[in-house]
Amino acid sequence: MSSCPIDTSVIRPLRFVAGQCQMLDQRLLPSEEVWLNYSTYQEVATAIRDMVVRGAPAIGVAAAIGAWFGARDIDTEDSAEFYRQFEAICEVLAATRPTAVNLFWALDRMKRFAHANLDRSVNELKIGLEYEALAINQEDEMLNRKMGRHGEVLLPDGARVLTHCNAGALATAGYGTALGVIRAAVAAGKRISVLADETRPFLQGARLTAWELQKENIPVTLICDNMAGYLMSKGEIDCVIVGADRIAANGDVANKIGTYTVAVLAKEHNIPFYVAAPVSTIDLSLSDGSQIPIEERHSREVTHMKDIQLAPDGVKVRNPAFDVTPHRLISAIITEHGVAKGQYDKHLAEMVNRN
Numbered sequence: 001m002s003s004c005p006i007d008t009s010v011i012r013p014l015r016f017v018a019g020q021c022q023m024l025d026q027r028l029l030p031s032e033e034v035w036l037n038y039s040t041y042q043e044v045a046t047a048i049r050d051m052v053v054r055g056a057p058a059i060g061v062a063a064a065i066g067a068w069f070g071a072r073d074i075d076t077e078d079s080a081e082f083y084r085q086f087e088a089i090c091e092v093l094a095a096t097r098p099t100a101v102n103l104f105w106a107l108d109r110m111k112r113f114a115h116a117n118l119d120r121s122v123n124e125l126k127i128g129l130e131y132e133a134l135a136i137n138q139e140d141e142m143l144n145r146k147m148g149r150h151g152e153v154l155l156p157d158g159a160r161v162l163t164h165c166n167a168g169a170l171a172t173a174g175y176g177t178a179l180g181v182i183r184a185a186v187a188a189g190k191r192i193s194v195l196a197d198e199t200r201p202f203l204q205g206a207r208l209t210a211w212e213l214q215k216e217n218i219p220v221t222l223i224c225d226n227m228a229g230y231l232m233s234k235g236e237i238d239c240v241i242v243g244a245d246r247i248a249a250n251g252d253v254a255n256k257i258g259t260y261t262v263a264v265l266a267k268e269h270n271i272p273f274y275v276a277a278p279v280s281t282i283d284l285s286l287s288d289g290s291q292i293p294i295e296e297r298h299s300r301e302v303t304h305m306k307d308i309q310l311a312p313d314g315v316k317v318r319n320p321a322f323d324v325t326p327h328r329l330i331s332a333i334i335t336e337h338g339v340a341k342g343q344y345d346k347h348l349a350e351m352v353n354r355n
């Protein structure tokens with residue numbers, strides 16, 4: 001099996017060592033940096049479901065790695081039988097989290113590769129699937145860097161940028177989408193400062209965005225989710241940039257719960273609201289955002305902070321993990337192929353079809 005040399009100065013959530021995948025346990029950040037080892041598809045499926053790894057592109061990469069591990073353990077010499085078992089493995093991985101379309105995109109790509117090569121031996125299929133999974137990982141970081149170069153022109157020197165959740169290196173194979181655009185602006189010599197929404201209930205902003213920006217000395221100020229409106233009204237936010245979990249054909253965007261609220265606030269204050277996401281996040285099969293499946297997570301994420309109980313026993317809880325921001329609130333969608341401003345149905349289809 002091939003493995004990538006580990007450069008520990010660059011933030012990446014996954015690394016490959018001796019036929020295993022190591023994942024930085026994002027549930028423990030920032031207080032502990034623990035790497036967990038994975039070598040079976042069932043383990044990888046659990047890691048995605050439990051959010052050891054999270055963020056749409058990183059979930060897609062992890063699913064591809066899981067599919068490779070599953071393929072590697074299939075015990076048959078018959079290619080057709082191999083493909084039947086491989087599809088079943090992909091179904092298990094697909095059942096982990098419903099909203100981020102990158103998960104399904106990556107599994108479809110792995111299945112397409114296997115299906116297109118069924119005339120090969122099972123051993124050749126296994127090797128090919130390993131390369132395909134590692135390619136998905138490598139390509140993701142490369143296209144984030146391209147996205148960053150396209151998007152950074154939207155951020156003026158001195159911009160105070162609000163972000164929600166974590167769309168950074170930790171949410172991708174590396175570099176990040178929304179935070180990739182910020183990284184690219186900083187690399188271009190602009191003085192950028194970031195306001196990070198804490199992002200209840202899982203605290204991706206407080207725990208992950210603040211952690212990774214601090215590590216790179218990019219100025220970051222943490223705020224509670226309910227402070228953004230006040231700071232906008234005081235003129236302390238120049239633009240908003242977020243990632244996406246799924247973008248419908250008309251440009252409606254599913255992203256971390258609370259994104260919609262921020263977009264409405266940005267509209268009220270005439271502040272540009274940008275979305276950065278790879279083309280693999282665009283789902284042209286859905287005409288609008290109302291069709292995007294929204295994951296509802298366990299009530300304990302809302303009633304507890306680690307082991308501390310915050311709410312009375314038995315209280316009724318809602319915990320949708322994502323919301324949908326209508327395209328009319330979005331100033332631009334940045335992808336690795338460029339920046340779409342308006343006419344999203346036309347521009348997003350063009351970007352997908354360029355792939």
Ligand code: MRU
Pocket residue numbers: 054055056057100164165166167168171172176177178204242243244245255256257321
């Ligand atoms: O529940 P999570 O942490 O997987 O949700 C992550 C987000 O909503 C991100 O903003 C999105 O996946 C984009 S990551 C580049």
